[in-house]
Amino acid sequence: MKKQKIEGIGLSLRFPHFNEILKFNHNVPWFEVIVDDFLVDGPHWDKLTQLRNKKPIAMHSIGMNIGGVDPWDLNYLKKLKQLYNKFQPEWVSDHLCWSAHNGKFHHDLLPIPRTNAGLENAIDRINYLQSYFGRPLVVENVTQYIDYKQADYTEVEFINKILEKTDCYLLLDITNMIINHKNRNQDYKLFLNELQMDRIKQFHLAGGIEDNGLWIDTHTEDVKNEDITALKLIYEMGSRVPGVIERDNNLPLFSVMKEEVRRVSGASVGL
Amino acid sequence: MDYKSYLSNMSQEILGLDKDLGQLGEILSEDSISNLKVYKKNYMNHVFNILSGDFPALKKYLGENNFYFFARKYLIEVGIQSPSIAELSRAFKVYLVGLHSLHEDDLIEDIVKIDLLWSQSYPQEIEVSSGALEFWQELISGDKSEKVINLDVLVRIVLINYKGEQAFKVLT
Numbered sequence: 001m002k003k004q005k006i007e008g009i010g011l012s013l014r015f016p017h018f019n020e021i022l023k024f025n026h027n028v029p030w031f032e033v034i035v036d037d038f039l040v041d042g043p044h045w046d047k048l049t050q051l052r053n054k055k056p057i058a059m060h061s062i063g064m065n066i067g068g069v070d071p072w073d074l075n076y077l078k079k080l081k082q083l084y085n086k087f088q089p090e091w092v093s094d095h096l097c098w099s100a101h102n103g104k105f106h107h108d109l110l111p112i113p114r115t116n117a118g119l120e121n122a123i124d125r126i127n128y129l130q131s132y133f134g135r136p137l138v139v140e141n142v143t144q145y146i147d148y149k150q151a152d153y154t155e156v157e158f159i160n161k162i163l164e165k166t167d168c169y170l171l172l173d174i175t176n177m178i179i180n181h182k183n184r185n186q187d188y189k190l191f192l193n194e195l196q197m198d199r200i201k202q203f204h205l206a207g208g209i210e211d212n213g214l215w216i217d218t219h220t221e222d223v224k225n226e227d228i229t230a231l232k233l234i235y236e237m238g239s240r241v242p243g244v245i246e247r248d249n250n251l252p253l254f255s256v257m258k259e260e261v262r263r264v265s266g267a268s269v270g271l
Numbered sequence: 272m273d274y275k276s277y278l279s280n281m282s283q284e285i286l287g288l289d290k291d292l293g294q295l296g297e298i299l300s301e302d303s304i305s306n307l308k309v310y311k312k313n314y315m316n317h318v319f320n321i322l323s324g325d326f327p328a329l330k331k332y333l334g335e336n337n338f339y340f341f342a343r344k345y346l347i348e349v350g351i352q353s354p355s356i357a358e359l360s361r362a363f364k365v366y367l368v369g370l371h372s373l374h375e376d377d378l379i380e381d382i383v384k385i386d387l388l389w390s391q392s393y394p395q396e397i398e399v400s401s402g403a404l405e406f407w408q409e410l411i412s413g414d415k416s417e418k419v420i421n422l423d424v425l426v427r428i429v430l431i432n433y434k435g436e437q438a439f440k441v442l443t
Contacts, residue, residue: 039355040393042393063354108317145309146299216309
């Protein structure tokens with residue numbers, strides 16, 4: 001498998017683009033693979049092997065349920081570990097959220113109540129996962145369309161506590177950060193000033209929509225210019241880690257996504 | 272309220288879809304209760320998108336409104352019981368085939384089998400009525416097939432790689 005440092009702006013791997021990607025006549029430097037798409041064997045495994053032989057990857061999941069209280073789904077964790085061993089991602093990530101309860105899965109990223117109990121639960125579960133996988137975990141901040149009445153921590157305090165107590169890393173979703181602050185008429189720069197920047201491993205950028213005054217992280221649009229401005233600010237603050245553009249629906253051609261990579265990569269020009 | 276109860280109340284409210292269980296006044300701010308619709312909509316749309324992708328012919332056969340009806344019915348009656356997206360579609364297939372209201376339609380089972388073989392290469396080999404594959408192709412492409420469906424004759428079908436593209440092969 002290709003031993004190559006992950007750098008620059010990559011793309012989240014999408015199946016409709018797979019054949020184009022495997023022509024390797026493009027400059028997309030790396031790919032983030034949604035590992036949940038590969039839980040069952042099939043022709044896509046061969047394709048991922050081909051990709052991995054030429055490009056470095058990271059693996060990103062949605063089902064670890066870090067903020068949940070259900071017993072671990074050991075079949076799921078075992079499968080993730082097998083895939084990590086097989087495809088050798090440079091790092092693995094999931095979300096600071098809960099996504100299942102009482103055996104029912106939401107397949108969504110529900111915000112963790114930022115209480116002491118929520119914090120301790122998340123810390124315990126991240127420590128367990130890191131021990132199980134035998135590697136550090138990277139955890140992503142999520143959009144939060146709701147506020148719990150009880151909150152012992154602000155969002156940035158909560159994230160910092162988790163980073164400090166578990167030694168895990170942060171996948172800073174810049175779009176989620178901006179949406180959370182826009183929806184509350186707050187300035188995301190205050191969040192960035194307090195955040196433990198040295199623990200950021202990777203960025204996400206995506207494009208959302210506004211629906212009746214509420215911004216929603218739909219992953220259906222081009223990355224907004226304000227997100228690129230935020231990325232440039234983060235670069236200037238000293239964090240030059242790699243990033244990925246996420247696009248789930250309203251998926252354009254691969255050629256359009258390559259242009260998005262070029263456009264977002266412009267944030268680092270002159271720095 | 273303890274942490275587990277937070278999650279229980281939130282989960283029940285979201286999984287209840289259109290129902291308003293009114294359980295969250297103690298947990299969420301007033302603005303947030305109305306924003307909960309984002310998570311309810313995400314839940315339904317996410318499942319609908321996955322099932323639409325994995326069952327393209329079934330969606331055309333039933334029509335979009337009916338397909339959505341059965342997807343929603345599945346969510347309310349069964350829910351998602353695995354973190355695996357592939358498992359969701361496989362479980363939906365089992366659910367549909369078992370539905371009493373669809374029992375009279377002999378083609379439903381054949382269509383979902385072919386859909387799942389095409390979208391997930393699962394299982395490796397299937398058995399369907401003679402003519403069902405051609406009917407499936409008709410649903411997908413819109414081109415009329417002359418083949419007559421014979422429910423009494425079964426054919427075995429596998430998925431192959433033909434010149435770099437996936438294709439069906441009918442085994443003799």
